Amino acid sequence: MKQAVLQNERVSVQLKPMVDLAKKAGLLKTRRHRIQSAQNGGYVSRFKGRGMEFDEVRLYQAGDDIRSIDWRVTARTNKTHSKIFREERERPIFISVDLRPTMNFATRGVFKSVQASKVAALVAWAAQLNGDRVGGQVFNQHGCQELKPANGRSAVLHFLNALVKPTLSITESFSLEQILNRLMQHARPGSLVYIVSDFRGLNNHVEKQLSKLAKHCELQLVHIYDPLESYLPSRGCYRFTNGKQETVLDTGDNQRVLAYQQHFKNRQQQLTTLCKKWRISLLECSTVDDPYEVLS
Template sequence: MIFAKQAGPANELISVSLKTLVDLARPAAGIKLKHSAIRSGQSGGYVSRFKGRGMEFEEARVYQPGDDIRSIDWRVTARTGEPHTKMFREERERPVFISVDDRPAMHFATRGVFKSVLAAKLAGLLAWAAQHHGDRIGGQIFTGNVCRELKPQNGKHAVLRFLNAISSNRLDQVQAETNAASAITLEQVLARLIQHARPGSLVYIISDFRGINDQAETHLAKLSRHCEVVLIFVYDPLESHLPEKGRYRFIAMDGVYAASLSGTGAATGDERDVVVDTRDRQRLLNYQQHFTRRLHQLEQTAKKLGLAFIQCSTTDDPIQRLR
């Protein structure tokens, strides 16, 4: 099994163009932004973490039998001498905030497309679906050393701004990462997400969740108190199971996977051959257990916090997975 690097920026297996993301507008029309958390199914299109969240005050009217006493407008009641009730209307839009992992480990695949390409397409579909629903679209894109956020805005322009940031991000990050002092951890990314995702937002986090730890889970817990959160776990089939007995040669690009596949230190240079001997049963077992533990941790975290959880392989059709 060999994953060969194909030359040329037009190769949609290893990079994604703005045109590809724009063309997702039509298939995204059939995607509903409604997800069930693991612990319970949710009814209604928009789920709220707080009673009254997603509602705007409209007017105060004279109290009628059956009105909730908690909705009484005491100021108007005191001024008029007659009980009045606050009336609310549902907001017709909400912020949809999409966090996209573009760290080096996402630029890998043995089949299908790069995890980074899959993440970009998932983000594009979600952004267009939000636009079709009349929601505001914003997001976060993070690399190994750079993290940037886009404030939610209305309309097609907001989607195009977000998609352009995704498609051009790999080129923009090269110089930035060269000058960066230190790497950004997943927990730092989630801490920033708490600051930028407004209460009541629908938040998608698309990642392979490498580096998730107790502190990252704490940040997810804080985020889930104010927002509806959906975790989308992106992975390559090789990450879950190595091939059966034999020696296999892989290409490690940018030194990303040499360490995890060979059990040695990180590679240097743009490419490096990695030979994996799966006849070593202990190494094979350790490798598979590592993935299983990460998947189990994510599932348990989602269940505990009431988050929706979606798995998507590099060989899956992102449109069908979201539908």
């Protein structure tokens, strides 16, 4: 019985394991600056002005951003003044989680969908413990469900329940570009936005949406992958199934193996280049990694 429960937790998103992560997330609470400013990724994100609160006006000083000049006060006093801002104490955390069919896969560890949900749960609990509002987006190939950021444990539980049983706006097909377009409409400027996905379907249109989002929010990408996606096993024939169809993969063809590995490297490089260009933070998380270690 216990073995069956553990097996279910490895292949399907379950509420209890995500609730249990609240205790572990408490250890991330002391790392608030690192989590919220996304210092733990490959690239450091810029903090956007919309996430700041007006504090005061003072005389312009050399080095001040000209976009911060208060033109009304400047015109009234005949002396250039700058607006001074301070970081908002309470910052919305918006977590977008990919549950498309490609996430229902793993050769070891847990399914990518389960790993993505664990990452999201840890971020949500840590944010709640820090007093931040938590909301998010759950999506698959048919649609998405958005949850408005709110305070408290109930907001996190509402989000976790959506991961287990999302209420989706069912359509025939829903592309990653359309999903990000919806995310743009729901994530408040200045929010810290996590996107947890395998990023299948990444193309120029998706990159454009991500660049737009990065201009208004702190953006953290968490790339979920299975080790088999990065390299094929040693020479032999391997059977794969999705429960309905089967396929046999022969890894004896060296050219095919190299082409397969290069395809994964190309997608990784595409993500890395995108993040470097727009100063987006990027984390890599495989299906065998400890999500807590990845975030901390």
